[in-house]
Structures are given as structure tokens and as C-alpha cells.
Amino acid sequence: MSRTSTVFRATMSLDVTSYTSILEGADVTEAAMEFPTEDALAHLDNLLLGFIVPIISFSILGLATNITNIIVFIKMGLQETTTISMLALAVSDFICCLLSLWTYVCYIPAFRDLPNLPFNSVEVSMETGVIIRPFFTRTGALITAYITLERCLCVVLPMKVKTIITTKVTRITMVIIYLITLLPYISHQFQATLGWKFYPHLNRTMIGTVHVNDPVASVALQVNTFVVGFFYLLLASVTIFVCTTFLVITLARNSKWRESVSSQTRPSSSSDESGNSKPSGSRKENRLMKMVVAIALLFIFCHIPAIVSIFLATFSTDFFRTGRYGSFIILLSSIQFAFEVVNNSLNFFLYYMMGTKFKGVFRQMVGLARKTVSS
Template sequence: MTNAESFRLFETPTIKTTVMASGRGLQPIDVDTIRPILSAEVYIVLIAVLSYAIFAAAMIGIVSNILVIVTCSKIGFSETINISYLALGISDLMASIIRFWGAICFDFDATNSRLPFDPSSISITTSFFPGQGFEKITAFITAFIALERCLCVQFPLHVKRIVTKRKTIFAIVMIFLFGFGPSNLSHIGFPFKWVFSSAQNRTILAVVPFETPLRYIISRGLLLYYATILHSIALLIVWVCTIFLAVGLKKIAMTKKEYFKRSISKEDKQKELRVIKTVFLLAITYLACSTPTAVTLLVPHFEPEFTPIKGLRRINLVSLFSSALLTQLNSSANLFILLYVGSKYRQVFLALFGIKV
């Protein structure tokens, strides 16, 4: 039976050392090894503020993405772009729910509760890794939407044949499988176990990582897969497509007549422009919220101390929490972007509340 007092990965300013859970029990981490870039007091305040901000943003994200899903369903799926919007709403809804749960796990004081599990411990496999999965699903769906609109701008007469409903659904299903599927491997290296809590004087459910090579292979492999490979590929695709969209919008503005010569009515022209502007805003929002995360993930390659368990752990964790907040803001922004640009979307959305335009 493993003795577990706390499984938090964050040092506290009230004691000389802190602990981390492992297969051998609790391992002490000397707080004196922390470089004093942030004082303990400032660090605790920043983490608390960021954690509650993530909690609030996640609540907004849950509500807004439910509305996105309902509105997209009302509009229908005659256009492939609506299928992509629906998938984006589902992914961001799941990501928001998981971050909401993660914020609760982090803020919840397990030592003063009578819960039969340790929240901060089980958040590893119920929040962190699944959250990574849905974050990357959102990233690749955004990349897919941006790529689709790029094709529409570059090949306006052939895009209907290039991007079909069947291809769109297939691409989205593959994105969900490759995005969320590997996150379940975390249960192998970080299994649930019954451990004894002296604070509650009883056995509770917690996650205690295996001290085996397999655990390190899984954890490092998942971090490499999600934080480096998928994140970099999605970010690169969205950056390139956003540049093409910006150039395309400028080109359309200069040669509207030539670009829309295939269109039958003025309404078709306006609809096409609105879709491109919507995708452009979605891509810009994603880049603004995700690029800081990429920078945070790159820094440890140049500064080895910039990790959650080494000398710069305080500044690292503040950076990670800030990146998580930005990522959640991206997940919460879909509804407002669609309402701002899409007239049909706005009309259907208002009709849900009995408001006629």
C-alpha cells in the first residue's frame, strides 16, 4: 500500500521541501533549488489567479460551444464548412469540459475533504493528457478549415470537387482518432491505485506513476507526440494558410469581378466573402492563442532548468498556466466569431431565443 499525502506538482512556500508522487512513494524536492525569479508569494498568487481564470473561461467555453453545436445543427450540413464548424464546436466543448475539471482538481483541497479520491492526482489521466488530445483536435480542425478555404481561394472553380462531404467527414474522424486515441496510453504509465491518506486516515483512489522504463517511454512519447509533433504541424499549417488567406482576401478585394465571375448573384458573392473572413478570424485567433504555447514548449530545449521539476519551475508553471488560459480563450471564441461575421449563423442563433431579425 502506498502512502500518499499529496500528489501536487507545485511547491508550497510554507515548508522547506515539497513532494512528488512516484512508485516508491513520495519523493522530496528541495525548494531551495528554485531560482528566485518569482517569490513564493507572487508565484502562489499568479497560479491561483490563472487557475480561477481558466475555470471561468472554461465555463464560458462550455456554454458557447453548446450553442455553436445547436446552431450548426439548425443550419444544416448542405455546406462542408458547416460540418467543420460542428466538429470544431464538439472538440472545443470537450476541451472546455476537461479544463473545467482540471481547474477543479487543482483548486480543490483534497486534504480537507472526504472525497474517496485525490483530485490533483487523478487529473493526470483525466484532465492533462485528454486535454492535450482535444487541444490538438481543435488545432487540426482549425488547420483543415483554413486549408479548405485556401483551396477555395486558389481553385474557386474546382473546390466543390476537391472538398466533398465524404472527404470532410473522413478527415474529421481521422483527426479525432489520432488526436484523442493516443492520450489513453497514459493509463498504462499512470494507473489508478488505492493508496492510504494519513490526512483522511483511510484509503483513497489516486494515480501513482510506475517507476519503470515503460512509463517513461509512454510519458515522453505522449509529450513528444502532442507538444512537439502535432502542435508544430498544426501551427505551421495554420500560419501558412492564414498568410494565403490574407493574400487571397487582398486579391479578391482588388479583382472582385474576375474572382466572382462564376457567381450568379450578389448574395453568393457576399456569402463567399463572409465564410473566408470567418475562417480568417478563426485562424488568427488560434495563432494568437497557440503561438505562446509553442514558445513555452521550445524554451526547455535551450534552457534545461525551464521545467516543472527543476530550478525555473515557478516561471515554467506560470507560463504553462498562462498558455492554458490562452488555449481555453481560443476554445471559447468560436461563438463570438461566428456571430460577428456570419449573418445566417446570427439569424439562426437569435431565432433559438425567439428573436427575429
């Protein structure tokens, strides 16, 4: 099996066909891609059932919080570049939560084993949830990287950043990010699609995954999954880590500066009225910088399992080919899935706690305040 296929297994989490082949100690072939055996499903159930309730719960939470984020950002207006980026991130997170919810509903045994269900829930969830979701996950990763990079430019080039990163540039960048992450999904449609197929062990015909043996499409799929599954995540993670480190250092430096100014101006009646104190615009930038750092740290923490998967796939290709570690691979992929759902769900609380304007608009929207805070 090629290295790109191995990376695909590690990064496109919860790939049931890969799990089946791992449990059977075989490569992913057409035979291995059929409906999993009862033993394989029982083994999957033991490992995945524990994740169903928390993932479904966080997915529902994420749907609610991201709908709220989208509404609040639209009410705030799209005159600021950061608002546009965070709106695009909220849309991506909302879709990820929706696909996560659908995927795990299909894994619930009571739903999966319904006698009159016209489709194979595991295979349908693969094509309509599991395989699509990583593309939106990478979209969110690249948008987060863009947000942190923009904050760094605000520090490095404070006088020029407004002319470099405009609202128009940000809108175009968001569209490009969505296109470069979602267009590769088209190659999968030439490799597999949904259609009617007969399942001998059930003696019935249902809608399931129909695979097409197209060598060109297979190569394109491997290249695209390598780019989306490996390169985009690596690029985003490195960018976020470097930019976050820079922002943390900058915040620490600003904190020391404020302490120094405070100690010098303490005898005076009001430090805010002294010429040495920072203007309100700088305080607003610091608040925004802290919020971006919090978003980035949440991203880094929640993507540790994905980074571990990439590390194992890169330096130990046999690790994902043998059945010896099958249970661990399934567990790692499930943890990766769960952590990503958490990341998709919690940004609202960061916005509310650290974004003054966001908090004001939200409180007005739900009737807790009479007017919004403009700063």
C-alpha cells in the same frame, strides 16, 4: 531526462508532478509523483489561485457557447463541408472547456482540502483532466488547420475544390483527426491509472494515481506525447499561419479589386447591376474567408504561450530540468492553459458577428427572428 520528456513538460500544461519535481530540483521519479508537499502546494497556490476565477469563468462561458454552436450547426444542416468542420471543432472545444472546469475546481483549496473527500483531487484531476485535455486541444488545432487549408484550396482551385473536398471526405477527415489525437492516450493507461493508495502524511487511503513501471509503456508514452504535444501542434500552427497569411493577402487583393470596380462604376446607377461587380456567391465566399481568418488569428494569438513553451523545450532542455526557473515554468504553463481556454470559448462570437446564416439560425432559435437567413 530525454528531449521528448522535456517537450512533454512544456506542452502538457499544469502537470503537477512536473511542478513538484521542479520545486524540489529533481527529475520526475516515482517518489516525485506522490502527493505534493505542503510547501509545494503553497507555492502552487500563490501562482495558480489568480488563474482559478478567470479560467473557471471562461470554461463556463465556453460550455455555454459551444453547446450553442453545436445546436446551431446541427440546425443549419450538415450539407456544407465548413459546417461539418466547425461542428467537430465545437465538440472538441466543449470537451476542452469541460476538462478545464473540472481541473481548476479540483485546484480550489476549499474543495481540495475537504476532510471527507474520498480521492486526491490533484492527482485525480491530473488523470481525468490535465493529461486528457491536451489531446483534445491538439484535435482542435488540427481541425482549425483543416478549415484554413480548405479555404486556401477554394481560392487556388475554385472549380475543383467541391470535387476534392466533399462532405464525405470532411466527415472521414474529422474522424481521422479525432482518432490520431486520442488513440495515443491509450499508452498512458499502461503507465498510470487511478486506484486506491495510502498517503502516509494524511494517514488515510484515497483514490489517487497509481504508477506502473513498464519500460515499453514508458517509451510508447514518450513517443506519443512527443507526437501529440510537439509535432501535431507544430504542424497545425505552421499550416494555420501559412494559410492565414495567404488568405489575408487574398482578401487584401479582393478589397483593392472592389475599390477599383467601385470607382469605375460609380457614375452608373447601381454597381451591383453592372457586369463588373462580384456575384453574391463571391461575396459569400469572402465573408466565410474573413470568418476563417478571424478564427485562425484567434488560434494563433491564444497559442503563443504554447509555442514559446515548445521553443524553450526544444532549444533549452535544461530550462525545464532545474528548479531555478520553477516559478516561471508554472506561470508560463498556467498562462498557456488560460489562453487555450479563451480560444475554446470565443468562437461563438466570431460566428455570430461574421456568419450571416449562423446569426439568422441563432436568432430564430432564441426567438429574436421569425425566419433564418439563407445566405
